[in-house]
Amino acid sequence: MVDIYVMGKHYAVPEGLTILTALEYCGYRIIRGCGCRAGFCGACATIYNFKNDPVLRYDLACQKTVEQDMYLTQIPFFPAVKAQYDLEQIKAAGEQILALYPDIVKCFGCNTCTKTCPQELEVMWYMSDALRGDIREVALKSFDCVMCGLCAARCPQGLVPYNVAILCRRLYGRYLAPVSDHLEQRIADIESGKCNSDVEKLKKADENELRRLYSERDIEPAY
Template structure:
């Protein structure tokens, strides 16, 4: 089978460099990512490979370079190999993740919620308060997130800010593996983001109204009419659609034709 983007057969002429995959030496084309280099060497992934596009967090990887004491991290699918690189991928990350009920604070209302929410974080993830401020997590994060900063924000109860700062987390867990205070930063942040989404962000009122309209059957008749339409008729509706301007003001634009509203 031809797999243009992933098989590396066409790269045979490219310069090869030595890398150590878990201690064994292989020569691989220098332009490959760690993930493709591992496959070029003949491995077939079971663990440690997911989206192959830098967003799923399956391929967190540790490596060292010759002559450098530092332990480096990256996502295998996003990091290009270097000569002499010593590579180890993480198959799994054990993390502290207590169960919780995100609906537990429904009575508190948006305004009064933050204190109760903060208290729940304190109870569920007490280790967050053990942070020693070493910033290893921030240096470790392959997404460039200032992890220590959001841990501090969680500690101070600034949950909305912590949610925002941790948003691009891919949950690879590399921070949690390196943390000397044994915090599972990524799972604590997951909880905080869900609280922020549910309680610390105003609800979309237009959405609530629309759901009520749908549930009251407001569109049922019109949809039935559309479903029953002959193809020509539907095609003509489609071709003559009015397109909302790209830069229209949120919620303000009024279409000329309101027949199907």
């Protein structure tokens, strides 16, 4: 068994549980602070330390295995600054980031955001890319962000890196990513009715005919 402390109270739980399942093992029924239970949604962002080690650590409760003498709590939710914008009315120019999030100049490079990120992203580096107006770099470096909010929770300057990051990714996807010609072409084909007759034939085919066509269809190699 592993000794853990939930908000200061001692429990012994079996080895191999995650922070989330350990809380449930102790009898806690969770409503907040639990979402996909698989490391994608960011709902269970958590801060913990150890009995004899006050340094705070950060992780996702659904992924982190409990360890001996862990002190656990689920962090409360608090709202973060988010700029409201109409993506169609703004430009994919570097100044845009600063216009919507002027506070990012207050970053003094303490790197707490990076140390806090349970996805181990280079948060401070993408914030400095944002300051320089490099939308593409922010998009790339922040791509695996689950928007758990830990970076914002711990930023001493009250910045919200994850919202700066999604602004940049959206600007990149909307304006900077190269256009896909074959996608445009196919949409035009469908709108002009060019694809209708082939689909119509299949809709009208009986099951035997569909089975035959399915068995005989050619299959493109996977790689």
